[in-house]
Amino acid sequence: MFLLPIRTEAPVKRLPIVNWLLIGANVLIFFVIDVLGAADKGGWGAQIKQPLMLWPASLELHQFLTFQFLHADWMHLGGNMLFLWLFGNAVNSKMGNATYLMFYLACGVFSGLGFAWGEASLPCLGASGAIAGITTSYLVLFPRSDVTVFYWFFFFGQTQISSLLWILGKMILWDNFLAMRLARQSVDVTSVAYEAHLAGYFIGFVLTCTMLWLRALSRDQYDLLALARRWYQRRTFAAAMQGADAQARAVYGRVARVPGAEQAGDDNVGDVPLASGHPEAWRLRAEAMTRAANKDLAAAASAYQRMIALQADQFLPRTHQQAVANQLMSMGLYPQAAEAYEKYLKHYPRAPDADQVQLMLAILYARDLHRLDQARSLLTQCLARLTDPRKRALASEWLAVVTPAPPPTA
Incomplete structure (x- = not known):
């Protein structure tokens, strides 16, 4: 040639x-x-x-x-x-x-x-x-x-x-x-x-x-x-992003930290997801967030459940976590909905609607899961903090339902 x-x-x-x-x-x-x-x-x-x-x-x-x-x-x-x-x-x-x-x-x-x-x-x-x-x-x-x-x-x-x-x-x-x-x-x-x-x-x-x-x-x-x-x-960046810690820092910057630590100064923001874990769980988390943002709540709930199956301690941002919990409850998946509400209260305890979510979880415990002791504990906490008369009345009604009647006197 x-x-x-x-x-x-x-x-x-x-x-x-x-x-x-x-x-x-x-x-x-x-x-x-x-x-x-x-x-x-x-x-x-x-x-x-x-x-x-x-x-x-x-x-x-x-x-x-x-x-x-x-x-x-x-x-x-x-x-x-x-x-x-x-x-x-x-x-x-x-x-x-x-x-x-x-x-x-x-x-x-x-x-x-x-x-x-x-x-x-x-x-x-x-x-x-x-x-x-x-x-x-x-x-x-x-x-x-x-x-x-x-x-x-x-x-x-x-x-x-x-x-x-x-x-x-x-x-x-x-x-x-x-x-x-x-x-x-x-x-x-x-x-x-x-x-x-x-x-x-x-x-x-x-x-x-x-x-x-x-x-x-x-x-x-x-x-x-x-x-x-x-x-x-590119090679250095790819190597640096291998771990979930780095992925969390890339998303949340310097505020990335272990769940449980308080986020001072902002009542609307709770813990940042754990900067470690299964890479596929992080991908599913991103998918659930995207689906929730697009109002495709059924798909968001599906991605959330697959994420939890891979990494039980994972959770979503506040609004997305609440939306997915509500969707799970509307689908009749009461244990999964209760778990999602529990994560919400654990990681966002100072959210403005935390008391309302606690009341919903207490009713879910009492009505659908028959976990009366847990429902009674939550309802008692709600009555101590709630200021809205209608919500206080609702909490009192359910507290009466889950409180055992006193034994009859001789």
């Missing part, structure tokens, strides 16, 4: 003048040395070219710059310039001209060092090491962009591939790591400077990440460091 990148979608917001000049310089130098100075025209180009290549066995400082502008043939030149055009324009636009020029040359020098460290005999020439650095710089700056690739495999066409997949998978892993391993297993001498490519990829990635981290380059929400930071934040 033949694959060739032909376009990228990264924005070019200002003219990439340095990148154009670098492409022009490479083409011009090749034309002068390799075309005008070809063997059939006197061969003087080879005499100029030889000392300008990078020779690991006899290194000179100028070679680390000059070898970057030399190429072996038209295919070598064309391939490098295509990749420099595709990825270099956007990087140049992002970095600015002066920074981009220094970055390009630094990548080329470092790739030369990588080649010289790994190779002792053959010379090196070409811009591919510097362009490798430009490519990974593009990856850091525009990781979410796509690369349009032309393919030819029995038929031809074009498709878009993520720059992460193309650069990491195709260019670095496939074209270099795997190809270098296969080349070392072969008896043939390779003409590809894999060490220079890999050194260029490495330094381009490190330098660009460093410049972003130091704010030497303008940041945006789509560069690789921003994506990595958001991934870390």
Whole structure:
């Protein structure tokens, strides 16, 4: 299969003048040395070219710059310039001209060092090491962009591939790591400077990440460091929200606490639900609250009962707890309704209607559950606190019902 990148979608917001000049310089130098100075025209180009290549066995400082502008043939030149055009324009636009020029040359020098460290005999020439650095710089700056690739495999066409997949998978892993391993297993001498490519990829990635981290380059929400930071934040948040304690704090903030503690300063608010327990119970609690808020009380009561089955000490906000208790009583589920009213009084003892709820629970005990002792205790408390004459009269009537008659006297 033949694959060739032909376009990228990264924005070019200002003219990439340095990148154009670098492409022009490479083409011009090749034309002068390799075309005008070809063997059939006197061969003087080879005499100029030889000392300008990078020779690991006899290194000179100028070679680390000059070898970057030399190429072996038209295919070598064309391939490098295509990749420099595709990825270099956007990087140049992002970095600015002066920074981009220094970055390009630094990548080329470092790739030369990588080649010289790994190779002792053959010379090196070409811009591919510097362009490798430009490519990974593009990856850091525009990781979410796509690369349009032309393919030819029995038929031809074009498709878009993520720059992460193309650069990491195709260019670095496939074209270099795997190809270098296969080349070392072969008896043939390779003409590809894999060490220079890999050194260029490495330094381009490190330098660009460093410049972003130091704010030497303008940041945006789509560069690789921003994506990595958001991934870390999501991972940390997910880990922090694993426990029900954290879920309660996320809902109630600093007031999240264990039931039983009093909530000072607000008679309408009681305890906050226990910041622990079964995660499914918390989900059902949220469902019951939503159903109650939407006046779907039958569904709210169903979710409430499933919640209690999973976590018996769980309860709802005040208005929702009362609405669900009323619904359970209207459905004839008297033991469940009594339990819901009991939770209301336990967790919201200072609610404005607590005395009325206590009276309803006492009547429920007496009339439907035949728990006369509990009904009598609650009714006695109601009479001590109620001020409404009609409610006091109702409490007195039921107290008379549940109070046993005195034994007859002889």
